[in-house]
Amino acid sequence: MNVAQRLATRRNFMRGMLAGAAINVALPFLDCFLNANGTALADGAPLPTRFGTWFWGCGLTPGRWEPKTLGANYAMPDELPMLAPYRDQLSIFSGFKTFLDGNGLVPHVSGQRGIMTGTTGKENDPSLDVLIADATGANTRFRSLEVSAMGNPNNTISRRSNSVINASEGSPAALYARLFGPEFKDPNAADFKPDLRVMAEKSVLSAIKEPRDTLAGQLGAADKSRLDEYFTSLRQIEQQMDLQLQKPQPLEACSVGTKPVEIPTGTEVAMAAANHKLFAQILAHAIACDQTRVMNVSFSDGASSLRRGGEPTTQHIHTHEDPIDDKLGYQPGAAWFENQIMLSFAALLETLKNVREGDGTLLDRTVVMALSECGYAKQHTLESIPIFLAGGKGSGKIKTGLHVKGDGEPGTRVGLTVQQCLGLSVNSWGVGSMRTARPLTELIA
Amino acid sequence: MASKSKILWGGIALVVVAAAVVAGPRLMDRQGGNKSDGIAATAGGPPVLRRLTQAQYKHAIADIFGNDIKIGGRFDPDIRESGLIEVGAGKASVPESGLEQYGKMARTVAAQVFDKQHRDSLIDCKPASVTAPDDKCAAQFLSQVGRLLYRRLPTQDELGPLILASAEATKIVGNFYAGLEIALSSMLQAPQFLFDWEVPQKGPSGKTLDAYSKAARLSFFLWDTAPDDELLTAAQHGDLDTPKGIAGQVDRLLASPRLETGVRAYFADMLGFDGFDNLAKDPAIYPKYSFGLAIDAQEQTLRTITDHLLTRNGDYRDLFTTRNSFLSRPLGAVYGIPVPKDAPGATPDGWQPYVFPAGDPRSGILMQISFLALHSHPGRTSPTLRGKALRETILCQKVPDPPGNVNFNLVQDTKNPLYKTVRQRLSAHATAPTCVGCHKMMDPIGLALENFDSIGTYRAGENEAAIDASGEIDGVKFNDADGLGKAVHDHPATSACLVNRLYAYSVGRTPTKSETEWLRSDLMSGFVADGYRLQPLMRRIATSDVFFRVVSPDSEAKPVRSASAQGVGQ
């Protein structure tokens, strides 16, 4: 067959496809398009991997949250016993810092901003979750969901730029209404629209295969086999696109849950914990129904205004003013809050673990990056800011359950690793001293 | 002398690459002789299929679509082979994950080319209707951009399916520009763009590269980017089929300020600066080290090199003894040198020229942070790594890898009261017969640099013991780092290595046997005659008949095995 003949055949085939697209392509047609035998959908279409951030203010107590050993099977540190059930999918990152490169410290902000955006203060770059949402959440109804357990819309660490901040939802009931109100479309319902752009890209991509034989004819044996590798890769990319054009597998874990009852919000730890629990359940339903693949939870604000019920002193003031207890060797008042906060983090993980999905749980396919904004709140230090990665064990994309020490290196190494594990196209991230091209290879699956 | 020889040294065979053992006197006899018998015997080597390096990809996109186009994107790691990424590029392929990333970058680039800000300036024609295909306009755009991306005129076989597919995409998404954007994005993923594709042709005196391949080889060599419009036009008009036409284009490329980009790319490759991406230092010991400092350190060395070799047209060997350099404020804090903002020659970008005064322990690029820090451990120096790096990157010699099961406890314990200095620890470690041979090749070189710690700060002593910086390289003894610099300057392998490696870089593969003969005779003597100057050497390579001569890809002319830069334990 000469070139002209091949083109003609191809043109007819594409015409047929277009006719289908014009009338809102129906599943049988796509099956035909994608699979010459007209067999059923391919098994093994991967369930999506989700990403979440979980932020709290005022850090943890240095010396009490870092495991004593590196790598897997670390002994649970003093401050984190509640996370013991999740150790096999909880990675702890100690010794990672934020550099400011001469830009001023904004207390209780700079630390997380460096780790979340890879910037040293001035720059305009988006936060990690936005990068991931842009790359993975394009087809979901919500690019990402932000919530504040304290009910404060300003408590958020997600931003598209310096001036475009993704504000948090403060009310679980309102979040539920947004998600599962009248606009909610059951993903398990029958109709499915393939992405026309992917369809177009796939057809054009195959055009670069046309001159293959001519090209290969000019090469020696070794280079010819390298070209073959290239075309094998191209075929695999086309198969990826095929999957995108198929109706996804039913989301067996998807259900809408029950509408939560409004409860009081405020700065009391107990209130924040109760609201956080409701949010966690709604978010679990939201990701199980693939309404979003990215969530951002702010448990508290950076200069934490959490307080014990009936007491006026905030966690923030406690961290600055509490004397260090001679016997304990740390600030017991501040440590009480840290314990409460970690209990809520454990509650989120439990909620995700309780939802079965496929052969695992939601937690297995969700990578949650928890972080704070300082190493030692008493002094606003940016050294060794606590960072955790929880979940994702069943995603096949990331290794879990390790303690990794940063030795004063930029916290962007964690973010770069997460981006690469989740398949983002990035080989370095961050600016100035926050720049890194070194993912934490021990985490890459 | 044989192209490859073995020197027995402490029971270990030191494999020395051909160019490195070229003897001085014999070369001198042949100085200036561009003898034709040398060329006639030189059949050239096989054409290469080089995957664009990260830098070349970025340069090409910037040149074709503009500096403001963002790439984002993760590249598959470049491969280093025989001491060069540019040679590794001839072995690199594109796995699925790599192509996926190229796809993402392609979509990012294409989206910007077609955004409001760029579309009208980058696309000459306008479609009859924005919502319908316009094959004429699409063909015009795709052939124009295809010529730049594929570095040759796209064939009908290449262009036809793309125009057709673009029209189909336009119908699917309902927009001409969106359809064309998808077509561009697919061109950016095509092997003709991702690989530097060399095509042989029959010439009057044997096989050579075709004109477009010549253009690409010249441009990647001298500018580290795809050929510009003028070079492609020269190829199209047959100018590159004559020595005169080639010389004209080579002189144009050499005269351009963009030559500096090419020279920087070569030395960054040769010196292994990509290693900085994976370099870490212990902040408890070296709080002054950060990624920002690493960038300045590389910049200092590249500025020293381009200033010396291009601006001053200096002798290549003097790079190892020169006291001229450049400083930034953060570098000054490591070197312990003031960097006043009103110093003569200071520029607003924070850099200023600096001459290390006579008597200062520092001279030459080996005593700059870039070399000292890159070849050290995170928390301590390594004379072994430094010696190995010098042998492999500067002298083109291969040092064997260490044996397995080596106990490093002794060298790693920097607080051992019995062994206060690195010299003492190393000599206690490297006593085993299996170790001593190799260590002898590396340690006496690296020990001369012991006055510079793991990030290059000067130190007189270690653990309150004075440092003995004396050493020896291939029979030449010296008392300190300054002496090492002079010994490297005078070592015959230093200049021979540059000739060999620069040629390997220019053709993207190790030289073949017949080329090696030509390199060490004609080209080397030319380099000597030119006073060891870089630009004339680049011109000699680029205008030589050998440069474009090729043999059949699967012929017997296999490249000579050369030094590779693999990790070594200590």
Next chain:
Amino acid sequence: MADIVMPDRRWRRSGMRSPLAALALLAAFAPSAMAGQTKGFVVSWFNQAEYADPQNRDCPHGVNDGPEIYYRRELTQSGLPKAEVDKYINEFLDLSQAQKTIPVAQMRGRINGKPADVYAIPTSMPDPHLKLVEGPMGYGFDLDGKNKKGDFTDPDTGEKGVDNQLYRVIGCINELKTHTLTDRPPLQLNYWNVLYEQMPAWLVEIDGMTDPQNSPDVTVTITRAFEAPTKDSGGNVETNLTFTSDPNPRWHNVVHGKVKDGVLTTDDFDMNMLGDPFWIQEFHFKQARMRIRIAPDGSLKGYVGGYHAWFPFYWQYGSEGWGVDATNNVDLPGFYYALKNAADADPDPKTGENRMISSTWLMEAVPAFITHPTESDKRAELTPATESMARGK
């Protein structure tokens, strides 16, 4: 080309090329090598020197109250009915509502029975009499040459008659006091961390030091830099960076001193330095003097004492108003009265009220290169004194 002042470092870069010479220097610091050399430093910490008494004699009646207590007391005093006070305090304690209560706190003063702004006019409220430091020990100097009743004794030198009334005022306010002998006062640390890497650095030069242990005749020069200090990867001030000394004579302080047993002391001098609007805009010390230890690693740590106008110390926090008064436990009107009452120098000829207060400051500095611009750079004096900076707190 500028004159260059070298940092103080044990190991000189040059002249050390033979192992023997290096050994000689390692064995003992060679005084002759330093003759005629000026040592440069960049200030890495400057804040009030406070003594957290290990025997707890500093604040025998405890520290001052928190805002929920003084707001309740002062609002009641202002004549607000109890129900309104209760409502206010409840709202204040619920931090999500607290912003609403700002006007009430701010306007808790009364002038002719009408609400008045207590931050702008602290005297619109009666003196709440803050608890002051009562302990016997305090860092500093006997500035007035008299050992008066209540004067402190310096814990390091044993010097009696130490005048440090600023410590007396701040030493029992929870966020302004140090809690151990080595920690930093919380609020001051907060301000310093924000300013850090933004405020042009302060520079110290010591000229004529023939021996870091004993030099009878040195000159100390304190100036301001054009550049701000930076932090290194370990989070400390970067050493051996180059700074350009601002030739502006307003911030050019020169004083004679001597070094004995590694401690530098100076004569009295007037010290004028540009601070920052976010902190203290300008410092103007009278009868200042220094006592600084030169550490083996080449860094400086010690004290600067002197009289200073007290009002800027109020206004540093008073200008911020509610933020400090409600969240940092500084009852601002009380702070105003305490400073005013504790002031101990420079009486106003008309009212007789003292306008200055004795104070001691902890100063730390690390080695730096200092360059002095040439004549052609004198135009630098015309550079605006301070850059405007956006910052949080």
